[in-house]
Amino acid sequence: MWFMLLSGKIWGGTVSIVTVFSTSVWFFSSEWSSARTVSTAEPSRRRSLAASTVTVTVFSATPRSGSSIDQTVCRRLSWVMDALSFRNPLLRSEKDSESDWRAPMTPASGVMTTFGFSGSRIVSVRIQKVPRAANPIRANQRAFLRCIGVSFLRKFALSSIMGPRRIFKRNRPDGASVRRKAAEKRGGGHSGLAVARRNCYSEVIIDLFEISNISRMIEVAAMLRNKRVLLGVTGGIAAYKSAELVRALVKREASVKVVMTKSATEFLTPLTLQTLSGNPVYTELFTLVREADIAHVSLAEEAEIAVVAPATANCIGKLASGIADDLLGAVLMATKAPVLVCPAMNTGMYQNRIVQENMEKLGRHGFAFLEPASGELACKSVGVGRLPEIEDIVEEMETLLTPKDLSGCRILVTAGPTRERLDPVRFITNPSSGKMGYALARMARRRGAEVTLVSGPSALAPPRGVRIVSVTSAMEMHDAVTERFADADVVIKAAAVADYRPAEPSGSKIKKGKETLMLRLERNPDIIAALGKKKGRKILVGFAMETEDLLARARRKMKDKNMDLIVANDLSRAGAGFEGDTNIITLIDRDGGLQELPLMDKKDAADRILDRIRAYVRT
Ligand SMILES: Cc1cc2nc3c(=O)[nH]c(=O)nc-3n(C[C@H](O)[C@H](O)[C@H](O)COP(=O)(O)O)c2cc1C
Structure with a gap:
């Protein structure tokens, strides 16, 4: 099973040709990205593809004129929308109105519908029609979906387009010919809306793909997706907010492992963070992660980014002094991943010269810091020391992970x-x-x-x-x-x-008077x-x-x-x-x-x- 994306320069842009299973379907898209060859045989690429923009093209085998097919497909698409629970409000509103779906249609052009996913959102919709002759029927598409990592949820969504009968056929080794025969048997002689709809339903075939500028989409817009994040939680009153941080990271499809200090467990139970992260929470230095893996070494090595939120004055002081007498200290000392420290403490503590010097020292050694926010603190005083908003922590993590290709600009x-x-x-x-x-x-x-x-x-x-x-x-x-x-x-x-702009803005409120007012x-x-x-x-x-x-x-x-x-x-x-x-x-x-x-x-x-x-x- 293979999949190739070949790119070549044409007219200053790049034309990408996607070929699947040696079939005759090619997808062309003009790109400015540099020429490249991608194979899904590489697992890392496969992950990228799964998380990138995937355009799904739905072809109609039956060149029926008009609205019944269009409406049926529109309805199917709206089910897909439901199934994927889009966060895109615009598409949600499009889905509510079938006529909206049909608006961009160009009946003369042949094809039916193209829509693109970015993560779990649909990001593009295009409606066209293809004549039956151009329909690229082929087997193994579901296997292909699996190969590029289309998730269960998406598979579910796709099956709601295809319908159970179609999936059944698709799963047979000779699915393509079965479908072709069925299509031939049906011919074009059906009449009536119900039949038209059923035909359309069974004739809808899902074709795939397009990968547009994958690497950039993944690298920049969704930096945390599929990243292994180590979250250190220390014993400050803001420890409870780490639960929200875990949720935000998981929502961005990061894999989160949490290390809590002993003091942190006084504020929040490991069970909470374990449940939210879906991973064990680590608290002990003297335990093995897997059979023979030393916890602080394996956790440090597998992390792609570490964040300490909240970070106590004590934790910052120990780090600055090179003390590694607990699991979090040892992991942070051993890791090569970028570390973001989010201090949170009482204003007096934060402004203490020793704490400030410790932070400066860590900054010189490559630790990144996120300034605490100002406002009312747990001790009822008002000042600097609050843990920053979760969105700001996440944004800072994304920034840390983003290649700095515009630096100096x-x-x-x-x-x-x-x-x-x-x-x-x-x-x-x-x-x-x-x-x-x-x-x-x-x-x-x-x-x-x-x-x-x-x-x-x-x-x-x-x-x-x-x-x-x-x-x-x-x-x-x-x-x-x-x-x-x-x-x-x-x-x-x-x-x-x-x-x-108004030529003569009035210095006082313009009074309601005459029927018309000239501006x-x-x-x-x-x-x-x-x-x-x-x-x-x-x-x-x-x-x-x-x-x-x-x-x-x-x-x-x-x-x-x-x-x-x-x-x-x-x-x-x-x-x-x-x-x-x-x-x-x-x-x-x-x-x-x-x-x-x-x-x-x-x-x-x-x-x-x-x-x-x-x-x-x-x-
Ligand atoms: C109720 C309470 C709240 C605390 N809040 C903070 C805090 O917000 N920031 C901080 O630096 N220390 C705070 N401390 C002190 C730390 O818990 C203490 O320094 C502890 O040793 C930190 O351990 P750790 O750094 O290993 O987690 C608090 C202590 C208590 C009892």
Whole structure:
């Protein structure tokens, strides 16, 4: 059983050809990633494939016209949605309406449905039809699914598309010919909705795959997936929060092993963390993990990242002094994995010079620290010393694991909407949430860039480690960006800046009076055009949101404003644009390269944009 992904350069992009079991079905996708050959025979690759974007193509063998087949497949897909319990709100709402599902259909083109998974989420949906002749019937697809590690849950979902009869046939060694015969026997002579539906049901065949830029998706957007994490829990009052941390890590598909100090077990039982992690919890130095494995050595060696949360002053002091008189101390001393220490203690303890010196010393020796948060502490005082939010700990772990391919690069990102005041209580704005720009800032920081985020009003929490500049109006955005332009190597303008502002904003609240109210608007400065004129060797990236004629307009905009890369998104497509967690983008570069990406999480989209920027930074 084999599977190959071959890539070759064509027109500046890369065309990937996926061939499965020597059948005649190829999947083509244009990529900018470098040429590579991947074989699922390697176990590590297999894991990557399982966790990457997998596009499943559902072919209809029967070229029936119209809605009955479409509706049935739509229904099947909505069952799949249920089965996979998507976290993607947009797709959930699509699922609720069959007409939405059918919206992107192009009946003339032949195929039926393509949708892509990223982890347990569906990230792309495309609906097409194929004529019967083009239907790539073949056996062993389930075996293939197993080979690339498609999980039980997904198999279940797939079987809900295929139906029990289909699975039964598929499991037979001669499944392909049985199916073909059945299809031939049926012919095209059925009538009536029920029959049409049944035929469609049994004719739906699942084809697989596409792996798009797997390594980056895995390495960056989901760094903790399949990672072996060692969590050290020490005897602070925040020990109870480690239960939440275990859950967050397990949710990201990390394999978590917990080591608790003796004091930690006074605050929380090992049973709790054992249950949540699904692994034994270790507390004793003088026990063997497996028959002859010394606990601290094997735990230290197998960890890919270690995190101590909460870390007591005592634990930090012992580490800084090289004391390894308990299991956690010995493991942390022996491991080669990166270690993130999350101190949590009373403010007085935290600010004690000795504790500070211990942390400085550990920092010099390569330990990473996450500053505690400020707020009300367990001892009822207010100050610094709280364990940071679990999301922040996880983000820091992801950052530690991310290759720093943008280090040394100074990136200025703009995000969010602007507000143009009409009077003290009213303004003109747009629905931008800032999610795309914030995702860009977060991912760039993870990849080692020094990031400044100039943000219009947004409800989002500022990404960690990013310098934030808050602005309100387009004029403020203009000034903030212009001021910082000289210090940036890359500028990404993801903000939705108002083109116009009220010419005469009122100093007092405009009273309700006449039936109509005329507003005179004047142009705001075109920030990106101004930057384009003086950009020199800097890299300028813009966004184009259009409802029609997207690509032509985006190209024109890029050329007119002297950008290096433009990210085009079609606002008329479900899943793209403002507010949602997903986007559908097309990257167009100054050299004429074009990369269409499927529906994906904004974090993944940000990552792909940064991949492209990185290529420019390096040239
Ligand atoms: C109720 C209580 C709460 C404590 N909370 C903390 C704390 O938040 N941070 C800390 O550094 N020590 C705290 N301590 C002190 C530690 O438990 C003590 O230093 C212990 O020796 C730490 O052991 P360990 O580092 O091996 O886990 C607390 C002690 C008690 C009794």
